[in-house]
Amino acid sequence: MPDLPARFAALIITFAPLFVQRSWLHARVLLIGALLAPGRRTVASVLRITGHARDRHFTNYHRVLSRAPWSARGGARILLGHLVRAFAPRGPVVVGLDDTIERRWGPKIAARGIYRDPVRSSHSHFVKTSGLRWISLMLLAPIPWAGRVWALPFLTSLVPSERYNAAKGRRHKTLLDYGRQIALQAHRWLPGRDLVLVADSSFSSLVFLQALRHHGLTVITRLRLDAALYDPAPPRAPGTMGRPRKAGRRLATLAKIAADPATTWQSIQVETWYGGGARDLLTASATAVWRHNGLPVVPIRWVLIRDPAKPDAPAQALLCTDLDRTPQQIVIWFVRRWCVETTFEEVRTHLGVETQRQWSDRAIARTTPCLLALFSIVTLLARRLPKRQRRSVTAAAWYPKARPTFSDALAAVRRAIWREQHFRTSPQQTDRRKVPFRMPQAWAYALCNAA
Template identity: 70%
Template sequence: MPQLPARFAGIILAFAPLFVQRSWRHAQVLLIGAILAPGRRTVTSVLRITGRSQERHFVNFHRVLSRAAWSPRTGARILLRLLVDAFVPRGPVVLGLDDTIERRWGRRIRARGIYRDPVRSSDAHFVKTSGLRWMSLMLLGPIPWARRVWALPFLTALVPSERACREQHRRHKPLLHVGRQLVLQARRWLPRRDLVLVGDSGFSALLFLDAMRRISVTAVTRLRLDAALYDPAPPRSPGTIGRPRKKGARLSTLAKILTAKTTGWQRLIVPNWYGTGERTIELTTDTAVWHHSGLPAVPIRWVLIRDPEHRFMPQALLCTNLAQNPAQIIEWFVQRWQIEVTFQEARAHLGVETQRQWSDRAIARTTPCLLALFSIVTLLATRLPACERRRVAATAWYPKPQPTFSDALAAVRHAIWREQGLATSRGRSDRTKRRFTLPTPWAYALCHAA
């Protein structure tokens, strides 16, 4: 196994209490090999890249994922503590929540289902795919050396399909139910911090927003332009019988406010609009109560946005914190796009969708570990000297002003390989220069097709 730089030891050893001593040795090999391996992230690829291709007891490395007794949830708690200490030591902790489809086929993968492929589909073209659905909770933290916000996964859960739950005689949990459980777990892990949850329109549901309000989590999502908004309920008069009122008079919809000539608009310059630089927008905001028959009433602050240059359609946002500044609400919601970037980077550079496990436990562990590897690599890159972590792989046809995740991964790999390659100087009586032999892991990484 390649030797780790001393500056990486503190982060890697933080996960040692998850395992017994023998399993921890195997888990270290899997972790380092997953960072170094190109292409597929299978256990065999990890063994090859770490120089263990002739390991007779290779099955023990497979058993770390399929049989070993360790808790991914405890590992997620350790990772969250490391991320918060490194990137958000003070102030509100902004979390991003979203689901993704891992394209997988095979009759022995019991949790898979048939879903709409969000990457290949469009408004006019519907594409179905077979795969696993995952719900991931990420920390939206500023990375100082990258000068931008990254979405760092730390807790990911599998959402089995309805067919799989029916065949296993288990109750199916909808996406919103799984998302609420993940956020509740983060709330228990960070009881004294202010939490802000950012999600897309799929989380704009009254039951979900009411659950966030009850656990003191500020939720920021999209809002329908035809949502039923009301004034707050009037004060209850003494002696009144019956149930208390939930709402007051009905207000105009946001669609009518958008077209009304009496609407007052104010201009705002957003510093980073979905990674495209500054963007000037117009907004109007107010508070209301969002209510639907049979569902809880949720007080919200809505923010209606339009583009004076008509480059995007008008949209509305909501925030469950009525006192929040509209500019801050927009800034939080724009950061949600980093979640999609993380999913794409994990597929391109960490081998998500290339693993080949069939065991239910191995499937439920491998993808969350690969997504968490995105955050671990970011933590390791933070420990590198500034000149190394800011090194950018730019070309004449692709200028890149700031480092991306691929640059951070390359810097971490370079540090690990350098530790292995330069640790060969020994005191020898003879000064004869030996012929250089390319190490087997290097030959595998450089010469074999990805």
């Protein structure tokens, strides 16, 4: 099995307490193999790339995912600690929350459902797909050597379909239920830190916002332009009969405010606007109370955004549950959410998500979160490389690249691991005979076999 460089082993060994000794030896092989294997991330591919293709006890490696007792939640807590210390040691901890569909078919994939495919669908074209729904919590932090923000997954949970829960006799929990639980779990793991949660419009729910706001989390998400906004409830006069009021007078909708010529707009600059460069924007902001019959009342700060370069485009609206945040800070944090979609695409392209072939319910629930967490582990390993190695860029005449991406970080980590095996400096010897080169079996598999 390939050995890890000392700078990598010091990080990987922190996950050893999650396993018993024998399971850890097998789990370590799976981790190294998942880093090195090209194409599919099946257990068979991992064993081939690590030189265990002829191991008769190969089922022991499958059992790490399907039977071995270890806590994925405990691993997520350890990983979050590493990420925060490395990339967010001070200031607010900004995390992104989003869901994705892993396309899987077959009767043995019990937790799958039929969902809208967000990649293939558009506003005018609806595409359904069979698969597993995952919700992931990611640290949104700037990576110094990459010069941009990356979304680093650390806690991912399976959201089973309603049909699966009915068959198991379980109460069905919605996407918002899982989102609330994992967000509060991260909040408990980071006591004393200011946690800012950024999410899309799927999580713009009064129940969801109130639950997180009650525990001290700041939530930033999109807001409908026709949302019912009110003034805060006026002070209750002594001796007033009946239930106290929850809100004051009804305010104009954000759509009317955006179209009103009397609206005062302020200019702000955002350094990175959805993967591009700096952009000057116009914003209008105020505080209000968002209310709907039968639901909690949530005080918010709303922010309207206009792009001067696109005067005909409709305004966008954001909300923040912390009334003291500035509009510029709210917009900057919300734009970081775009990196979440990039991470989902990177793990499919480079880490083999949707290529695994487990059928066991427990193995299915563990494999995809581990592959998503591998994105963050690769980033942490790349941080331990010398500056020259982690800043190396794989470019070509037809593909110029100014900054390293995740594929470059993965290549640098792989290169460091392979260099540890076969590129060591030989001691000085008097015998000058040339030893014929013999390609290692793992190299032959990676280079010659079909992807």
